[in-house]
Amino acid sequence: MLVRFYRLTDKVGVVILKSSAALAQATLAGISSLTGTARRGGTAAAGGLFGVIAAVARFFFNLLRRVALAVWSVLRAILGVIGGIALFFLNMGRRTSGRATRSAGEAVSGTMARRAARAELEVGLTEDPLRAQNRVLSGMMVVLLAALLFVVWWATTPDNRAGFVPSVPVGAGLVNFADTTPGTAVATAPGLPATPVPTATALPSVLEVQGSLAYTTRERGQTDIWVVNVGSRTPLRLTNSPADERDPAWSPDGRRLAYASNQDGNWEIYVYDLASGATTRLTYDLSFQAAPSWSPDGLWLAYESYQGSNLDIYVAPVDGSQPAQRVTSHAAPDFAPAWSPDGRRIAFVSLRDGNADIYIFSLDNPSDEASINLTGTPTRQEDRPRWSPDGKLLTFSALDEGAEKVFVKPADDPQAEAQVLERGRAPAWAPDGSSLVFAVDSFESTQLIVTPFTEAGISTLVLQVAPGATGPVWSGTPLPAALVNSGGLGLGVPQPLYIEQENAPDADGLYRLDTLLGVRAPSAYLSERVNDSFNALRQKTLAVAGWDVLGELEDAFWAIDRPPQPGEERRNWYMAGRQFGVNRNLIVGFPARMEVVREDLGVNTSWRVYIRVADDAQSGQLGEPLRHLPWDIASRNLGDVEAYDEGGRLKPGVPTGYYVDFTQLAADYGWERVPAGSDWRANINSVNYWLFRKTGGLTWYDAMRELYTVGQLGGFAPTPTAAPVVEATPES
DSSP: OHHHHHHHHHHHHHHHHHHHHHHHHHHHHHHHHHHHHHHHTTOHHHHHHHHHHHHHHHHHHHHHHHHHHHHHHHHHHHHHHHHHHHHHHHHHHHHHHHHHHHHHSSSOOHHHHHHHHHHHHHHHHHTOTHHHHHHHHHHHHHHHHHHHHHHHHHHTOHHHHHTOOOOOOBTTTBOOGGGOOTTOEEOOSTTSOOEEOOOOOOOOGGGTTOOEEEEEEEETTEEEEEEEETTOSOOEEOOOOSSOEEEEEEOTTSSEEEEEEOTTSSOEEEEEETTTOOEEEOOOOSSEEEEEEEOTTSSEEEEEEEETTEEEEEEEETTOOSOOEEOOOOSSOEEEEEEOTTSSEEEEEEOTTSSOEEEEEETTSOOGGGOEESOOOTTOEEEEEEEOTTSSEEEEEEEETTEEEEEEEETTOTTSOOEEEEEOEEEEEOTTSSEEEEEEEOSSOEEEEEEESSSOOOOEEEEEEOTTOEEEEEESSOOOHHHHHHTOOOOSOOSOSOOOOOOOOOTTSOOOEEEOTTOBSTTOEEETTTHHHHHHHHHHHHHHHSSOGGGBEEESOOOTTOOOOTTSOSSOTTTTTOEEEEOGGGGOBTTBSEEEEEEEETTEEEEEEEEEOOGGGTTTTSOEEOOSOOEEGGGGGTTOHHHHHHTOEEOSSOOOSEEEEHHHHHHHTTOEEOOOOTTTTTOGGGOOTTEEEOOTTOOHHHHHHTTSOHHHHGGGSOOOOOOOOOOOOOOO
8 A cells, every 4th residue: 555655646746747837838828929919919018018927927837836846845755754654553563463472372373463464554544644635735736727727818818908907016127007107118027128108298388387278260151269278289169159259268267268259149248167068148238249358356357349339348247246337438449458467457459549559447547538558659550458467568469561460568668669579460378477379370271379478489389270260368277178078069050151063164174154143243254163152152241231242243254355454454363254343432422331441461452341231230230340440542532642642541530330341251252352453552443452353273374274265365375485496506
């Protein structure tokens, strides 16, 4: 039996060793496959992670092998002990049987004694308690092996592997991925290369104050308010009524946004709560209200209101507990209020001195006559004043020498010179006063730019938005997470404003002219490639002005052989069927049905055309009051020498009543105003305030080729330039 026990123990040890080696090899193969999959997946962090798992597994199985060898050594020692015990009991049995033989003297022989001793030994070995201990040890080894097999299966299963992210204490040779600082290297294990973590792009210094921006954009004929966290390139549409929302103004805590809208039929002031999404209407009046500005305690709003045929500044409590109070009362328009951070002053724009200047109204001396003209610049039209957070400075924009510029000036020193900061418009301060944000227009878009003010630095692009976006305002409070996660609202005007219906070109590649039904003009035709946008513009103007402005035109199409008048272009877009002219005589009368505002942009003079709404719609439902002095073109013929030389002059006052910005309407439908000719002051035919064209990105010649063949263009067709003749030089 002793020999059998030796053999059994030896076989068990060999099985344990071979099983451990096979299990270790299979597990390491699975881990290697796992790390290879991570590498093929292209995820550096995942590859590094499973490299860590492989290293830990190797360590564990080396430890397991050492434990198995130790167990085998212990078993051999136990075997030796068992052998010693067996020999001890055998000797004891022999001594006992000898004494029994000598006492009996004659009963049993020596052979029988040895058999009796062997029987006792076999009985003792059969009943040895070490067998139970061996069974317990074997059971423990089976449980351990089963646990290891489960770990290997779980780690190599894709579903479990995808969600497994280890967190290892720093200092143990590994780093918790969640706690890794961007830009540092992650150590995987001793001897393994570090895995770099992608470095997050740092915000420029001018944006470190962060917070959020609100601004307005115009799309499909209406304006909406958008918001964006500073540093994000994902703006959110906050309003999407088919009507207009504009003039956003943050509350001091950044949790509410006041704005103006005509969503209920006339222009009113609304307050939007960003956390709840609730909108509250503040004003209830048929007259025009717009341009809100918060008091520093967040309890009041200042705004512009057109009452009694006069545009003035009013204040009203946000909770509606009191009626609105009138602040200014001058006969000239007062608008664009801005409440100071100390709560005791209101800056605003006024035309009371014959041009747009910025004035300061003091609540400590609440008399409009005591308002101070801060800028006093007869040749510059200031607009949109905004206070610095400390109340010491005002920023504003103005059209100056052919360009929109951003200015900064001390708020308590009218004699100080305004500092030109950058080109742009509609500026606003950062929450800490260290920089300003404003809009800069380019050919295809508008950029919201931040430029430093208190320290040196460079201007930074915050966001590129739709052309014509304006009114950026900056709050120090980030947008609520729920609002950001919502993704914002969709476009409130899902259908395009028009669809150009056109036939396929004929065999010569030519398109047709289309008749403008119901339009009175010398030749009421336009190219079929632009006529639908004209018809849609005509209907829109009728709806917002209350009368058919485009029912009678100056011109719409010229024959190719029509000679131009002095001052008119020879290559005229009338000939291409892509230009129309409104009735230029609408500027005559009292009140005139059309007003034009001069805008000197770059080296060109352009005109912004305003159409007076119908007399029976002058109650506030249509249009809005004018804020600019119109240009009096007719004065050039009234004996005023200066007006004659300058091609007219500013009107002495702003006409009362409600008007529609026809230039903006035309642009909504793709029709652009035409700048005045270089000789417009001396030649009425080149003033061009009545002209609107739609080029569609074509050159004049390409547009003409849509209506005429090359042979029909005659002298307008380009003539090939003959190659110069080079005479041969005789060889010498």
